[in-house]
Amino acid sequence: MSAQVYVSGVGMTKFARMPDRHFEEIGREAVRKALDDAGVERARIEEVFCGSALTGRSMGQRVLRDFGMTGVPVTNVENACSSGSTAVREAATAIRAGRCDVALVLGIDQLTRLGGGTLPGVETDMDPNIGMVNPALYAMRARRYLHETGGTREDLAEVAVKAHAAGKHNPYAQYRNEITVADVMGSRMIADPLNLFMCCPTGDGAAAAVLMSEKAARAHGTATIRIVASALQSGLYKTGFRDMVHSELTERTAAKAYEEAGIGPKDINMAELHDAFAIAELMYYEALGFCGDGEGVALLRSGRTRIGGDICVNPSGGLLCRGHPIGATGLAQICEAVWHLRGQAGPRQVEGARVALTHCTGGGISGLDHGSCAINILVS
């Protein structure tokens, strides 16, 4: 696995509720932007990988059909919330194996047209049928976490406030309004103690990246940002938690990713982390090794994970503010990482970012007993 893989271009749609657009057209917007950003013609693309959790069959072929890209090999990948990140891993592996030199990776979903993320996949999915959907599960985790750590509901609100303070600078974010702790606490209760603004919104969108082998990237002049790790693991019972508040799945995947990259959590300058709920950010701080067990609240309060902090988390606004069209999220994280590593992130730029981590985890879409976590690490 020593061959190098570079990200030569990225692009995404604004995340939003777009029920009147067709997902095929949403996907093409992201593809067009990524190709333009990479400066490659569509004929240069040798393989396509498409991550989508909800948006139907032959998704990659659907998006490309009206785009003059009907002959290229397309591999559609699904892994719930980690669908897009898993597609990145498959593309990187195909390049490392020498199967292709230039690959396009697309992530896409359209929740307004094709259903949300917490309904049972089949009638025998016990958990969602008895009400154990993701908001309920994370609410219980939040209760336990606050009990164990001495954190407060205001801390959870601060996670959302931080997300919006960053996301207001992100033109691709679903929400661009600054909010206060009072706004969060006053928003509608979803699953006690999680208010509406502590839960990621439903929405639609697509994001894409052009990956190249070292040879192709050097010839093309884009041998700048490398993918140095792409780890994937599946979860244990209840989407991979070893108890109510510790994600064994994310811990294990992070360990694999750090090993592959030959770095540790202290080397990470910025992270795009799967904050589907405010409590998730605190728990995943710990699981990713950004702080010790039980220290998530203290890390949040320290300000180190804000823009300007030394371990900035979710400068994009994260799932809470940028949004979470499921299969698109992993690629949106790649976009954000690349913009920061290039110094192109504008007012939300993480200064001097050299090492970025993207983290997706989930699986509760149709039953909570199976999950997957995918972590990519990029360096410039």
Add this chain to the structure above:
Amino acid sequence: MSAQVYVSGVGMTKFARMPDRHFEEIGREAVRKALDDAGVERARIEEVFCGSALTGRSMGQRVLRDFGMTGVPVTNVENACSSGSTAVREAATAIRAGRCDVALVLGIDQLTRLGGGTLPGVETDMDPNIGMVNPALYAMRARRYLHETGGTREDLAEVAVKAHAAGKHNPYAQYRNEITVADVMGSRMIADPLNLFMCCPTGDGAAAAVLMSEKAARAHGTATIRIVASALQSGLYKTGFRDMVHSELTERTAAKAYEEAGIGPKDINMAELHDAFAIAELMYYEALGFCGDGEGVALLRSGRTRIGGDICVNPSGGLLCRGHPIGATGLAQICEAVWHLRGQAGPRQVEGARVALTHCTGGGISGLDHGSCAINILVS
């Protein structure tokens, strides 16, 4: 792409209508059989790839959950009729890239529980909404093919007769009855000129294979059957036909596969070919290079593609007789190829089989304008 990949074990369920079984349990039966055949414990499996076109989300994780395999990386792959074959390709590539040494590949679908193969995927899928479903499309192709070649409806019936003559010996086939031309011609008309027995049945099933790197296979004593090519291509308009009767998609994919394997169609001893309809077998004879354009009927009549012929096609019974639980088909083809290459196929054995080709193509599941074709070539 020079690293070798071996098939160390295979297993499958009987294909059948099994509405009372849960697809997770159907999948586990195939996994158990493949692991037993390979002689490996589940803990040896480093990665899992699951191909499924219909059967829902996080399919691989679902199957493995109650099987004590909840930590391993799982990549779910979808490519319509080529889902299982695409999963094989991803697994082989992961091994070639050094990402893992022992991978499990599963193909599965359950049409009786989760819908058939010709309904619109989304409401905007024009073709199926106006009645242009796969049986209708292949019926038109059949009319044109017979017109151009001088073939007859009895020739189409002979394809089904040949399939059942082989499949009656296959304990995993959905149908095991021998049929006559009169039986086929007397069966219910589906889409003129295609009678019921000229169309593959709907059904359920799963099939699996254990793939190993050369190092692992040699250590394990299973370095016998190699995957020497895994080609994937997407289709042009109307699932990849360059006119009514010539599959440009299969021609192009076959050319890639032959190039990768360093062999030609004359080297193939047996093929498992995607005969979703009787006419398809004749057209794909030509597209795979087993005969020239317009010579499919003559090849069929020659008997060379029967068991005992020098280019035996579908000794399993093919889709027409063994059945076609969509995502499972590609892996069932791998199973059949391996059994013949090992000399374990019993009364349907292709004597002296050394080189086997498996061919899946499709995409009309939800609109006919996008398709994919996957071809794997195995040698012993």
